[in-house]
Amino acid sequence: MNTDHIDKDFYIKLFVFYNILILIRGIFDLESYEDVTTLLSRGIPIALFLPFSIYIGTNLLAVSNLLRIFFYYLITFSLLLLFSSERNLFDFAHTISPIYIFILVLPYLKKKYKVVVIIVALVSFFNDLTNRSNLLNITIAILIMSSFYLKGIVVFKITKIIRSILLFFPVFFLFLGVFNVFNIFKIGDFTSSFVIEDNRGQQDLFVDSRTSIYEDVFYEIDKKNAHLFGLGGSGKTETSLIEANWGDFDVIYKEGRRGTESGMLNYIQWGGALGGLIYFLLFVKSSYLGIYNSKNWLSVMLGLWLAYKALFSFIEDALVFNIYSLFIFIPMGLCFNKKFRGLRNSQIYRYVNFIFNK
Template sequence: MLKTIKFTEFILLIVVFSVTPAIFLFFFPDRIVGISLIQLVLLFLVAFIFLSERKDFFLSFFKQNHRAINIFYLLNLITIARGFWIAKTSDDLKILMYSGMLDMVLFPFIIIMSSKREYWVFFFKFYWKYGLLLALVLLIPINRHLNIYDFAHYSAPIYVFILLIPFVQKKYKILIIVISILSFFSDLEVRSNLINILVSYLIMFSFYFPRLSLAKWWIASLRFIFIFSPPLFLVLALTTSFNVFKISSYLNLSSEQKKIAVDSRTGIYTDVLASLDKNDASLYGLGAYGRTETFLTELENRNFDEKYKGGRPGTESGMLNFYQYSGLIGVIIYYSLFVLGSYKLIYQSKNWFCIMLGCWLAFKGLFSFIEDRIVFNPNILFLFIVIGLAFNINLKSMSNIELYQKIKFIFK
């Protein structure tokens, strides 16, 4: 008889499975299909056992959750169904089975779990105790060509742990700072990691401002900038020739600085926008992992023409992928989680950790237009954990002192 899976065991498996594919591929390159399949089977097996033992919990999801979470879950289920409906090849079905279903079903579930009671504490605790330890393996100087599976990417939850610095003991403050520095310098070519770490510290320093009114103004101002930048840039792009991704062309930069600020996003946006317009799918998208034509197939000395001969099933941008799969409807629903979530954390919380999380979540909403593709890794796992925390009444009602006592458990 199958053993009943406890909540904490389920959370531990999710955290460990989010890191293990990188460890496997680090030592056994080019075996991504095998590890993805194993991960998929294990997770769905655990989820089946877990939910079958708690039917009442499963059936109460849509009754107890915030409407925004239910709408997001429904969007993903419809997008998956459309993906199966329009799938043309066995490759399309494989992508859906290995990645699409897992990501689109699991992550809304993560939002729900972290919005309930104190399950978020175990996500933090297990990553700190096991996930980060596994990620440290990726510092071994081998297979550096697999840069998407390096330490900088799989230590990404440190962005959130930086916000915990004001609430932890001195030795843990030092550890978090050391790990963030290690992540920062582990690969200076990963621009997204550098920006994320710097922004997290920028937000965290608000706790040490001399006046509370100044700190609140700082957080509110940052949120305003983060939330309203995407629509502003969109309006500018539609009404003028301004392109934020080509910002280096508007500035007087040296050749080295231009390399750092190189535009790597205009091409993928052009591809997706053109493909959806061509298919009259701008409103509702192409379905889960619907493919678009890509400029990459025109590049010489690459195998992109073979890899993407049927089209590209996704890009580096999380928000752009929602547009590709679910159209404008998907973008509005997904972005509303950042807008609503950041508002709830900043203006409906009694502790400064939640307020900082709200500002960070607003930043991630902006950043999703550039990076944060929805894939099963620690970075995206903690993104959805934080979205769930925006709806966690228990956490938001804690004072700084109460939160300090709760956070002690994470580092025990």
């Protein structure tokens, strides 16, 4: 594979290599039939296909083809399912998640395509008001996209500062939590509840649903003295969920919990502090290149989006082999691409609208 157009591809290769090591460890640690099926269905796709999808992001033609398929086919298919009797058979917000990237490119789109993106984003937002992550993703994407209309020296400097804050906060609060100084997930204890309700139910936006999974993972890592290299691809943790009197967690997690809702925590579970660091460095480097070493504002927006995704991975963004996870890595690939970052805004306009020329 020719990687001359990829800047700092050492970080990508390191991530791929370490994922393969995690997978190999998982193979040697197999203990049950469930371990085998989990490694085949989740471990291999996460260890191999998702990391290599960064390279898809470095190929501008491949990215344009993917976005074209999404825009013309996946949006139509998802909307038809959403308004059919089969709507409960799929996760609309995750399936339609590339819309976050289309929100960022909104300023470069022709008017008729802008209308489509805005409508789909609104449908995704209001379809399930209890989906906290989707509400936040769309809101942040809109805020980042708004910077295009304010771009200038001052806004550029503010963007750099915001990136630094987004990357600093998760590490800072992780250390505070590990040493029992302050738990950011319990912020709801100090504020009034903020409940959103729709026909699907209700959701307190400040409810703490992450402390227990962090405690489970760090307890298991500490018990097995696996701080540096983690538990491997087949690593499982004991979980307090088996004591819950709702759901079938005692059956689902009878052998232990193989993953969590947090993408970063999963890499810490499987690969230890080293695995979490390598994953985090991908966000750090790609966001840096997008913001500091680019000639177009779309790269800057993607860089800021990746910094936000780094923070969000400590809370959400569990990686599975689906389109949602794929579009976590593709923006990284774009930011690692020297040719893409070197395009002027006028060239980005032509490239983006080339996507819609079937």
